[in-house]
Amino acid sequence: MRETRLWSLHILVIPIIAVLLGMHFALMHYAPVFYDVSVDEAREFSTMIERGKSMTQFVVYTLLLIAGLYHGLYGLRGILRELPLTPTLVKVVDIGILIFGLMIFALGMYVTWWTFNAPLGG
């Protein structure tokens, strides 16, 4: 049952990733098409800090971070668990991926929070 729930969550986060990653692509990689701004301008430090102060941006990136990391690391866990591992190694994989995911999530959240609170002008 636990595995079913984890798998279902893996599938349920897909629409969130699709929408939010689409927004991220539009904003950062296809800025000339959607915002009439060059890619270089969209990636400028001041533009990025200004953008990062928006609550919408903060929420979008927090959700994308959670959904993306969960989907990706759950997939990685599935691939690793297919290998001929001993029960102990399966536990190592599970706990290792959980700790790694939490560390990367903490770093991503710290950067998002730092941008949200950074003074304008750098």
Add this chain to the structure above:
Amino acid sequence: MSTNKSSSYNNRLGLKGWMYAGRYSFERYLYLGHRLSGLGLIAYMVLHIVETANRIRGEEAWAGLMALFASPPFRVIEYLLFVMAIFHALNGVRLILVELGFFLGKPQEPVYPYKSSIMKHRPLTYIIMLLAFVVMVLGSSSLFFE
């Protein structure tokens, strides 16, 4: 006795089995592509989070990193990531549809000559892969954005 025999028989192909184990179908190679693109994307996501943390070091450090990413080799890498993301996403849509039982036809008696459900959803597979190809080609214009 027979249990012991079957458990001692090593039929694991390991990673080689991902690539080839005889007569793999088109969908099997899509499965391989889905795995490889998934691994590439999660590796990139982690690197992307670490790399964007560079902003904390200030404007100069950020500008240096962006200048590096604007160079032609990184533009090509960025495009390859885009290709992986599009393939993974659209093939994922196909997998969800199949998982939910769409485009597989109704269950039938297994009477020879057998009809494969794979063949029933093959047109969907081709349509989705064609769509992925079109999006990849359209997305390649980002290489020329200034």
